Amino acid sequence: MEKCEYQAILNSLSEGVCAVDRQGIVRCFNAAAEGITGISADDAVGSALEELFSSEGCACADRLRDVLESGGSIRHVATHMKQPDGTCVPVSMNFTPLRHADGELVGAVATLRDTSAIEYLRKELRHEHTFHGIVSKNPRVKRILDVLPRIAESESPVLISGPTGSGKELFAQAIHNLSPRSEGPFVAVNCGALPEDLFESELFGYRKGAFTGAGKDKPGRFARAEGGTLLLDEVGDLPKGTQVKLLRVLEEGQYEPLGGTESVEADVRILAATNHDLSARVSENEFRRDLFYRLNVVELEIPPLKQRSEDIPLLVQHFIEKFNAEKGRDIVGISRPAMARLMNHAFPGNVRELENIVEHAYIMCQGNEIQEQCLPPSVLTGWTEPCDMGADGEGDEKQRIVEALRNSGGHRGRAADELGIHESTLWRKMQKYDIEFPKGGEGGERREILSALEENDGHRGRTAEALGIHESTLWRKMKKYDIEYPKD
Numbered sequence: 001m002e003k004c005e006y007q008a009i010l011n012s013l014s015e016g017v018c019a020v021d022r023q024g025i026v027r028c029f030n031a032a033a034e035g036i037t038g039i040s041a042d043d044a045v046g047s048a049l050e051e052l053f054s055s056e057g058c059a060c061a062d063r064l065r066d067v068l069e070s071g072g073s074i075r076h077v078a079t080h081m082k083q084p085d086g087t088c089v090p091v092s093m094n095f096t097p098l099r100h101a102d103g104e105l106v107g108a109v110a111t112l113r114d115t116s117a118i119e120y121l122r123k124e125l126r127h128e129h130t131f132h133g134i135v136s137k138n139p140r141v142k143r144i145l146d147v148l149p150r151i152a153e154s155e156s157p158v159l160i161s162g163p164t165g166s167g168k169e170l171f172a173q174a175i176h177n178l179s180p181r182s183e184g185p186f187v188a189v190n191c192g193a194l195p196e197d198l199f200e201s202e203l204f205g206y207r208k209g210a211f212t213g214a215g216k217d218k219p220g221r222f223a224r225a226e227g228g229t230l231l232l233d234e235v236g237d238l239p240k241g242t243q244v245k246l247l248r249v250l251e252e253g254q255y256e257p258l259g260g261t262e263s264v265e266a267d268v269r270i271l272a273a274t275n276h277d278l279s280a281r282v283s284e285n286e287f288r289r290d291l292f293y294r295l296n297v298v299e300l301e302i303p304p305l306k307q308r309s310e311d312i313p314l315l316v317q318h319f320i321e322k323f324n325a326e327k328g329r330d331i332v333g334i335s336r337p338a339m340a341r342l343m344n345h346a347f348p349g350n351v352r353e354l355e356n357i358v359e360h361a362y363i364m365c366q367g368n369e370i371q372e373q374c375l376p377p378s379v380l381t382g383w384t385e386p387c388d389m390g391a392d393g394e395g396d397e398k399q400r401i402v403e404a405l406r407n408s409g410g411h412r413g414r415a416a417d418e419l420g421i422h423e424s425t426l427w428r429k430m431q432k433y434d435i436e437f438p439k440g441g442e443g444g445e446r447r448e449i450l451s452a453l454e455e456n457d458g459h460r461g462r463t464a465e466a467l468g469i470h471e472s473t474l475w476r477k478m479k480k481y482d483i484e485y486p487k488d
Contacts, residue, residue: 007030010028010030010031011030011031011032013030013032014032014113015032015111015112015113016030016032016033016034016035016036016037016091016110016111016112016113016114017029017030017032017033017109017110017111017112018030018033018044018060018064018109018110018112019098019107019108019109019110020049020064020068020107020108020109021106021107022068022105022106022107023048024048024049024050024064024065024068025046025047025048025049026044026045026046026047026048026049026052027045027107028045028109029041029044029045032112033112035114036081036089036091036112036114037053037081037083037089037112038083038084038085038087039052039083039084049061049064049065053081059077059079059093060079060081060093060110060112063077063093063095063110064095064108064110066095067095067096067097067108068097068105068107068108071097071105072097073094073095073096073097074094074095075094075095076092076094076332076368076369077092077093077094077095077330077368078090078091078092078115078330078332078368079091079093079330081112089114089116090114090115090116091112091113091114091115092112092113092115092332093110093111093112093113094110094111095108095109095110096108096109096111130318131145131148131174132170132173132174132177132178133170133173133174134167134170134171134174135311135314135315135318136308136311136314137310137311137314138303138307138308138310138311140303140307140308141302141303141308141311144171144300144302148171148174148175148178149178151175151298151300152174152175152176152177152178152179153178153179153180154298155269156297156298157250157269157270157271157272157294157295157296157297157298158172158175158271158272158297158298158299158300159235159272159273159274159278159295159296159297159298159299159300160172160271160272160273160274160299160300160302161273161274161275161276161277161278161299161300161301161302162273162275162301162302162303162304163275163302163304163350164275164349164350164352165305165349165350165351165352165353166302166303166304166305166350166351167302167350167351167352168233168273168275168302169188169231169233169273171300171302172186172188172229172231172271172273173186175229175271176228176229176269176271179229179269181227181228181229181269183227184225184226184227184228184229185224185225185226185227185228185229186225186228186229186231187221187224187225187228187229187230187231188230188231188233189202189203189221189230189231189232189233190233190234191232191233191234191235191236191237191238192233192234192237192470192472192473193234194472195472195475196239196241196242196472196475196476199238199239199241199242200241200242200245200258201218201220201258202220202221203220203221203222203242203245203246203255204220204222204245204255204256204257204258205217205218205219205220205222205223205257205258206218206220206257206258206259206260207257207258207259207260208259209259210257210258210259210260211258211259214259217257220257222249222255222264222266222268223264225268226266226267226268227267227268228268228269229268229269229270229271230268230269230270230271231271231272231273232246232270232271232272232273233272233273234273234274234275234276234470235272235273235274235278235295236274236275236276236278236281236286236287237470237472237473238287239472239476240288240476243287243288243291244288246291247288247290247291247294249266249268249270250270250291250294250295251294253265253266253267254266270295272295276413277412277426278292278295278296279292280412286473304347304350304421305347305350305351305353305354306346306347309343312339312342312343312354313339315351315354315355315358316334316339316342316354316358317333317334319354319355319358319359319362320332320333320334320358320362320370323358323359323362327362329362330368331362331365331368331369331370332368332369333369333370334361334369334370335369335370335371335372337371337372338361338370338371338372338374338375341372341375341379341380342354342357342375342379345357345379348417357375357376357378357379358370360374360375360376361374361375361376362374397429397433398433398435400419401415401419401426401429401430401433401435402435404416404418404419405435411467412426412430413469446481446483448467449463449467449474449477449478449481449483450483452466452467453483460474460475460478
């Protein structure tokens with residue numbers, strides 16, 4: 001076959017082909033390569049790699065040199081090709097060594113595929129399913145996103161409920177970004193992470209001399225959020241005394257810093273988030289009824305990830321692209337077996353857990369695609385089918401609920417975790433099936449706390465975790481029941 005016939009065959013290919021000899025001099029450059037690079041074959045053939053592909057960020061020359069040195073192939077390299085006029089073309093490239101029949105390495109060849117259309121569709125898809133950082137195509141989430149702009153326009157408090165790790169703060173941030181207060185600060189405070197004796201000063205600030213060590217005025221979270229939005233995360237863990245003062249802010253728009261004598265106007269919109277069923281906590285006298293009604297003007301319930309499994313592929317790609325930007329790598333995606341593992345994982349930690357899993361796999365990945373073996377052991381060994389309550393009929397669902405409550409000693413939070421549903425969902429199902437499963441009254445609760453403290457050697461952190469409550473809640477209950485159990 002004549003040389004011109006080989007060239008005609010190469011020019012008929014839709015993929016660009018660039019072949020170099022052992023010294024890195026271009027010997028073949030087809031028509032598709034001309035179109036992708038913006039370089040003519042006449043200029044390319046006879047040029048050295050470094051002269052031909054000199055633009056910053058282009059991996060073509062470096063990868064061809066790697067192949068010439070190692071003699072191995074490199075596949076699926078995603079990069080950009082900068083044309084002489086400045087246009088950047090996204091490309092996917094493969095690199096293969098060229099050898100004589102006797103095995104001697106004589107050069108290397110790169111094939112280039114223009115991925116502009118794929119990148120465009122990917123960006124369109126991301127735009128379609130991304131809203132102010134919230135990635136979802138789940139119908140329930142979409143309904144929330146549809147009303148979010150109207151909610152944002154209002155000054156009314158919003159209660160965002162959902163299990164831990166479901167992204168409640170993202171929704172709060174989106175409400176702030178869409179609101180007339182978007183130019184103001186967005187301040188979040190985790191009510192479950194502050195000791196009770198620091199709550200008031202942390203939220204409302206204090207005046208000089210308010211207590212020993214208060215050498216000067218200190219503004220609280222309300223002052224820092226002035227003109228903007230304050231998110232009270234895990235609001236169900238607010239101490240009773242602070243609940244009263246927060247109610248005053250909501251009703252009168254004023255608060256008093258600790259040690260102050262004059263009220264301060266609060267130009268702040270309040271959002272609240274919780275992973276508890278606040279209506280149940282009201283019934284248990286753990287949360288003020290009047291405050292609950294003031295916070296619950298608008299309620300958004302965020303579904304757990306296991307109820308929006310169609311979002312898992314979108315979120316995985318979103319996190320991969322995020323880590324690519326942060327860490328400077330170029331992982332293109334995830335293999336089918338690895339994705340199958342994720343699709344069959346229960347995700348008790350919801351979106352936050354998925355992000356951690358993808359980050360682990362990203363770190364462990366040695367190629368440009370996350371493989372099954374890159375996933376953490378918790379996913380590989382815990383092949384768990386997501387709970388599908390109701391699949392076996394209402395009778396079986398009621399029995400499962402009763403068994404979970406019995407296993408947890410009547411603790412709704414732990415029973416909900418066992419069933420893989422949110423506590424508020426469990427509470428509604430208990431009402432639906434007329435299930436009464438009290439925790440045994442105050443005496444039973446006191447015995448439960450004492451037993452847990454004994455099992456955990458008096459360590460309040462481990463005891464709270466065993467009981468399924470926050471440490472500050474445990475501390476309040478210990479004071480309520482006059483339990484003195486110092487940590488060793």
